[in-house]
Amino acid sequence: MARSTSASTTSATPTETFSDLMSKFMTHSPLSDLTWKQKDTPAEYSLDATLYASQQVMSPVKRGDELTDYKLEKHTAQVFPDFYYQFIRNFSKRSCINAAYCDRDLIAFKAAFEGPENDIRRVMASVKSDFADAFKNALGASFDDEYESAFFDRTYVETQFVKRLIELKEWPEFGIRQNVVTDEALSGNVKPYVWFLKAFNFTDTEIWMLVYPLLINGCLSRKDKITFKKKMEICQNKDGTLLDNINEFIDYLVLKKLFVKANQAQVPTTGYVPKENNPDPSKTLLDGNSKVRRDSDGEEELPLEENSNA
Incomplete structure (x- = not known):
């Protein structure tokens, strides 16, 4: 009934x-x-x-x-x-x-x-x-x-x-969903995680503090730590949307080989399985690997910013 x-x-x-x-x-x-x-x-x-x-x-x-x-x-x-x-x-x-x-x-x-x-x-x-x-x-x-x-x-x-x-509502579902979007962030697709945190009223500063540890692959040298810290501070204080700034930070880390995106996102085993009958894990990644551009001296430049909205 x-x-x-x-x-x-x-x-x-x-x-x-x-x-x-x-x-x-x-x-x-x-x-x-x-x-x-x-x-x-x-x-x-x-x-x-x-x-x-x-x-x-x-x-x-x-x-x-x-x-x-x-x-x-x-x-x-x-x-x-x-x-x-x-x-x-x-x-x-x-x-x-x-x-x-x-x-x-x-x-x-x-x-x-x-x-x-x-x-x-x-x-x-x-x-x-x-x-x-x-x-x-x-x-x-x-x-x-x-x-x-x-x-x-x-x-x-x-x-x-x-x-x-x-x-x-059952509070463990928060953690289940957080695990799903965290896995996607490890693949380089931070949008679902950022939106999830914003929906639950996390501040921009709190979101940065939760996202950046996911972008560290293994140990960093002293030089790499300084590079990581400086670029993160620049992106945190830039004008623009939170998601754009985080994506710029990721592009920079990839360019400097400080972050390697997961080859394949995990297909969730929870109630948040994608709607397709045969989900394509590649759909959860960013739109392909960013193409590296070079300047007149042959040095690598940062890729163009994505037009994402937070």
Whole structure:
């Protein structure tokens, strides 16, 4: 029998915010505010509702499109912050409408539009439906019966659904997922690990301190230690995104032969197995080995920076 999804499934005070609820998943420190939900969008900007409604320039997520690395199951409820961080980031990238919907509450989202009321309502309904369909598609089969008729817009996900996940969460799943993304980082693909840590409210400094030990292959000479330390400090203090700076650091270490990427990422044996029936481990690596460029004197140069976003 399907569980009722129309009422709260866990006790909560009326004043609990989404950040309050998400703090129940945090493992290393209390969550004062969900900082990763703050997007790099202007505080005030307008969207032409008539344009979006008439030309249908929004980018609906087609069934089969994957916005997360894995499907969330009941037994993996503990890692919902990681799952939702991926979902929000990737859904937001599809259009400025999607980004505004993920960044603002409904009142502020509606206020961002200019145009006839009917067009505004049409666009708002469209993006809410797109979000709900994409989110439901990202859930695993264990939720099918209980949430067969649920409409997963942001309001529902960030209130009723997250409360249900709090009931289901089992803290060892944090460590299981951390092991998976750590293995990928050892192969040179740090993005899943960085996103995982950001989702659980680790600071940039804390993330650097957790990532850099994975980039040390064996013992380093005194000279290599100095090189490693200096370049890390430069990358830590650079402008740009955290992920871009870490990837630049990795490229430099590879160039100097201070870090050798694992030849093949481990295929996880947990509930986070990739969705493909025959997973290709190479997909978990960076986009191939960076080509080495040489200057006019024949010396190796740093490879071009990847256009990754943290």
